[in-house]
Amino acid sequence: MDDTEPAGEQFGDYRVLGVLGTGGMGRVLRAHDAAHERDVALKVLHPQWAQDEGYRERFRREARIAARLHEPHVIPIHRFGEIDGRLFLDMRLVEGEDLASLLGRSGPLDPARAVDLVGQVARALDAAHADGLVHRDVKPSNVLLVGRGDGVDLADAAAGEDFAYLVDFGIARTADPGAGPPLTGTGLAVGSTEYMAPERFGGPPPDGRADVYSLACVLFELLTGQRPFAAPDPAGLMHAHLYEPPAAPSSLRAGLPRQLDDVVLRGLAKDREQRWGSAGALAAAARAALAADGVEVPRPVEHPDAVPTVQGPLPPGDGDGRSVTRPRALVPSAPTAVGAPATVGPVAGGAAVPAAGWSAPVAAGPPAGVPADPAGDRPGPRYGVGSLLAVAAVPVLVVIALGVLLLVTDRRADRAGDQVRDAAGRLLAFTLPSDVDAGSCDTADPAGDVLRELRCGPTQDGEGPTSGRYAVAAGTGAGDAFAADVSAQDLAPLDDVYGCGSGDDGQGWVAVTDLDPDGDEVEVGRLACWVDDDGDAVLSWTWPDVGSRSVVELRGGGEPGLSDLRSWWAATADRGY
Incomplete structure (x- = not known):
């Protein structure tokens, strides 16, 4: 069975009834299990992933984990295995x-x-x-x-x-x-x-x-x-x-x-x-x-x-779909801000606010030595030397208090800035390919939208790129930088990630896709590859949802090096499954 085969074709003992979802790692099929007289959901890996032992093991782990949890609120797994070189997972079909x-x-x-x-x-x-x-x-x-x-x-x-x-x-x-x-x-x-x-x-x-x-x-x-x-x-x-x-x-x-x-x-x-x-x-x-x-x-x-049930597909996800279709959302949900916190922290726009309870002292009534007039009339000038000193001290105290407040606010703003940089650093560490050691990289000074950037040499095992730059940017900075790469190199779209290093040219860019909760294929990132003027193979990619952009090079790799970088990327950095 290939990816274009229509319903009615056979996949081992299963008769394919339709395609429920397609993603970067494989497809979810509606199928009839003739041996057990039931309709099921089949998760089937694309052939290229079945050849990668890392993906094979992850797929088997998912099957084993779900199959051993005999709890009513976990989707039952009927069986899993391999048919004609393709890994599959047979699950209960639920709508x-x-x-x-x-x-x-x-x-x-x-x-x-x-x-x-x-x-x-x-x-x-x-x-x-x-x-x-x-x-x-x-x-x-x-x-x-x-x-x-x-x-x-x-x-x-x-x-x-x-x-x-x-x-x-x-x-x-x-x-x-x-x-x-x-x-x-x-x-x-x-x-x-x-x-x-x-x-x-x-x-x-x-x-x-x-x-x-x-x-x-x-x-x-x-x-x-x-x-x-x-x-x-x-x-x-x-x-x-x-x-x-x-x-x-x-x-x-x-x-x-x-x-x-x-x-x-x-x-x-x-x-x-x-x-x-x-x-x-x-x-x-x-x-x-x-x-x-x-x-x-x-x-x-x-x-x-x-519960009365009918047949349908499962929601897709990290494993490329499960076994259930659902109605299309009529009104998309979006997160809304929940208000400024009571403690110091950055708010929208990058500003920092002082904690609740901080305020400059102000005079709350007549100065010391000036009795209030019960009739409400302002008293006449009856100040002594002590009261004049007290009155003169009020603006001085206010100035001192404001200075202390500004100093504390500045310190808190600095601490908030440190927290943002810490968060960006942690985020960057999580976006690194699995064989890149952050401890061996140099930290670059951030510029523009970039919050944190690492510049690294060869990977730990020596496979993959000879150098790389990995950054996390604020807002749309990562996507904008990627678009600038594509424009500067005048890259054309590729059919899929396998176009990097293969075909007539082997250079270009492609959207990395996954399945959304409705079973539709959506873009989750972008990948580009080209050979620069020095003959180095270059791979660039971005994950907009985490604000990351990476650019790696294989020195002197030329066009064959693009294929090597793409294979390395698929094994260590690809999130499109």
């Missing part, structure tokens, strides 16, 4: 809608329904954590609601009427730090920055409490329709997770009980030691908070077979 799409259509959910859904996801997470696994990508688009066979729109469902699956265990990982290196090329490919715990950006190896933080982010969004943090660029978002306090949900949506604020904010604690000890504990506390406010949360159905 439904993911939470991201539902939120886009309906806005925030009824609190009882939100807590019910979080409780179901928590059960899947607790099962994974008990098995020593950390999911690492808990977010609304990875929570799938089973569709209703009675025709009722999921937007109109009530608490207790949903059945939720936690999907995409493709990047799940053991919490044991000695279990070996991650299977993705770049650390930031694992997880979505909007929902990532602070320790995920550098610190102790993440454990189940990182998933608890992400689940608290999901609960926050289900209750308010907003994410806990919004920022104009990825470095700002990372800074918010690391340093800024989130708003109380009740401050963003009237009517939410204050007890629920305490539950959510504890789940969002920066220090994981201060969070709920398990996903189940978070869910139970949220349920109890509503009960204390007189709102009972109905118990959900206990098994998906109790």
Whole structure:
């Protein structure tokens, strides 16, 4: 079976009924399993990935992990293997809608329904954590609601009427730090920055409490329709997770009980030691908070077979799709700012604000020695020497106080700037290819939109480029710099990433794609390759969602070197799967 073959063709024992989604790593097919008389969802890798042992192992890991979690809220895996040199994953076929799409259509959910859904996801997470696994990508688009066979729109469902699956265990990982290196090329490919715990950006190896933080982010969004943090660029978002306090949900949506604020904010604690000890504990506390406010949360159905289902495809993700189609979101959701924090930190526009409680002292009534007139008339000039000194001291005190305030504000602004640079540095470390050692690179002075830049020599194993520049930029700086590369080299579009170093020219640029929550192919980055005037092979790429741009060179590589760089990039840095 090739990628253009129509429905009705055979793939081993499976008869292909249609294509549910296509992405950089493979496709998700609707197929009929004749041996077991059932329709299934097949995730099938493109042939080129099946030849790469790293991708093969990651694919097998996803299958093994999901297959061993016998929990009702994890999509069942029937079987996995290889047919005609192509890896495949056979999953239950379910129709439904993911939470991201539902939120886009309906806005925030009824609190009882939100807590019910979080409780179901928590059960899947607790099962994974008990098995020593950390999911690492808990977010609304990875929570799938089973569709209703009675025709009722999921937007109109009530608490207790949903059945939720936690999907995409493709990047799940053991919490044991000695279990070996991650299977993705770049650390930031694992997880979505909007929902990532602070320790995920550098610190102790993440454990189940990182998933608890992400689940608290999901609960926050289900209750308010907003994410806990919004920022104009990825470095700002990372800074918010690391340093800024989130708003109380009740401050963003009237009517939410204050007890629920305490539950959510504890789940969002920066220090994981201060969070709920398990996903189940978070869910139970949220349920109890509503009960204390007189709102009972109905118990959900206990098994998906109790929910009417029809056939459809799963939401796509890091593993190129799962097994469910859902209605197209009619109103796209977007994060909104949650207001300025009470503590010092950068705000939109780059300014820093002093902490609440700082103010210059001002005179609050007549100066010392001047009695107030009970009748309200201004008293006459009856100052003595002491009172004149006191009056003269007031503006001096005000000037001193303002000077102290400005000094403290400047120091806090400096600290906020240091925090932004720290966040950008952590972000940059996460965008590096897996075989580039940041400790052996030189830090370049930032200029323009660039927040942090490293200049590195050959990779640790000597494979790949002989030099590289890796940067994180504010706003659209990374994409603008990439566009300037393409314009300066007058590069034409390529059909795919394999066009680098092959074909008639082997030079050009291409969009790197993945699947969005609706199963559509969307652009997630761009890659360009060319040979410069010195005969060096050059590869440039950008990931706009993390604000990164990288340019690497293979000295004297010429056009054959482009193919070598592209293969290196696919193994160590590609996030388009």
